[in-house]
Amino acid sequence: MVQHPQIDRTFAALADPTRRSVLERLGQGSATITELAEPFGISLTGMKKHVLVLEDAELVVTEKVGRARRCSLGPRRLDDVQAWVETYRRMLDERLDRFGELLEQTKGTPR
Amino acid sequence: MVQHPQIDRTFAALADPTRRSVLERLGQGSATITELAEPFGISLTGMKKHVLVLEDAELVVTEKVGRARRCSLGPRRLDDVQAWVETYRRMLDERLDRFGELLEQTKGTPR
DNA sequence: GATACACTGAACCAAATGGTTCAGCATCCG
DNA sequence: CGGATGCTGAACCATTTGGTTCAGTGTATC
Structure with missing residues (x-):
């Protein structure tokens, strides 16, 4: 089990x-x-x-x-599922932001 | 398959x-x-x-x-999953509301 | 070149999944 | 009472799942 x-x-x-x-x-x-x-x-x-x-x-x-x-x-409103998904989205957004910053930095030092 | x-x-x-x-x-x-x-x-x-x-x-x-x-x-933000969950919550809330109304009506006609 | 490292494909395995049929068992209806 | 209806448990089945081991293959590193 x-x-x-x-x-x-x-x-x-x-x-x-x-x-x-x-x-x-x-x-x-x-x-x-x-x-x-x-x-x-x-x-x-x-x-x-x-x-x-x-x-x-x-x-x-x-x-x-x-x-x-x-x-x-039943009375369950899927709060836990929704919370997980939302945490995931926030995490993803942060990661993409950091990736954006990285691109920004790289822009100053080409080649 | x-x-x-x-x-x-x-x-x-x-x-x-x-x-x-x-x-x-x-x-x-x-x-x-x-x-x-x-x-x-x-x-x-x-x-x-x-x-x-x-x-x-x-x-x-x-x-x-x-x-x-x-x-x-990957870039997926789980929009579809979140949309389904949110639709479900709204549906649930409506159902509970209607159940509440039903209780309210019943209150006037006991026995 | 030799060796170690990271992954990969194939084969296998036990358990879970999504479905079935068949044989009950209650319950409802006339 | 007797039949139809609605569900249920057991048994079975094929496929999928989550894991393994083993034998490669390709890439680094010395």
């Missing part, structure tokens, strides 16, 4: 287009496994696995209601 | 902690495969595979210099 921390599980969950679509669908309101599976032409079992992955990433919560299972978006 | 679109490859690339660390390391400046591999106690071949994944996601660019390979951050 490798025991991925939450951000790993989250990025991995978001790497699959089917799962991102499911999240977007759930943005319209909760749905059952059957309703989620139908537009993808995928088996119920297959969709249930995707939902499980999303639950593990705490992006989706589910509840058994009668014979159906209602799936809804 | 499933041929993942770029955003899939990007999320997948970011799902691995080793690869995120490599990106952060490269934020300090470019490095060779050997330099990248060393802190993880991983083989050169292993690190090269990680770098390949990052290259496929266009997060890293590399260049052969003599017998070494210089790896640096």
Whole structure:
């Protein structure tokens, strides 16, 4: 058992287009496994696995209601993911800035 | 061959902690495969595979210099990833708002 | 030229992923 | 009650993933 921390599980969950679509669908309101599976032409079992992955990433919560299972978006707003991406952008910008300065310096000493 | 679109490859690339660390390391400046591999106690071949994944996601660019390979951050600022996350957050917020309104309405008609 | 160094490709491996089918088990409906 | 519906667990499968080792190849360095 490798025991991925939450951000790993989250990025991995978001790497699959089917799962991102499911999240977007759930943005319209909760749905059952059957309703989620139908537009993808995928088996119920297959969709249930995707939902499980999303639950593990705490992006989706589910509840058994009668014979159906209602799936809804969880409360996570992906703050950690967004924070990582933003830190990365800032880092990149700094690096490019420093590269720019370097070019600027080099300009004075050609050949 | 499933041929993942770029955003899939990007999320997948970011799902691995080793690869995120490599990106952060490269934020300090470019490095060779050997330099990248060393802190993880991983083989050169292993690190090269990680770098390949990052290259496929266009997060890293590399260049052969003599017998070494210089790896640096590519120019991608993860705009698409950030856009997806932000859209998701907005969607979530709207859904929570509507849920709030629903609670509000229900308040007037108890039992 | 000889030796060391950095990387690379091929082969292999175990585990995870994304999917399937099939056989239940509850639950709902008439 | 009996049938249809909705989900679930187990078993299976092919592919991908994250890692390895080993045997090169090309480049520096003495």
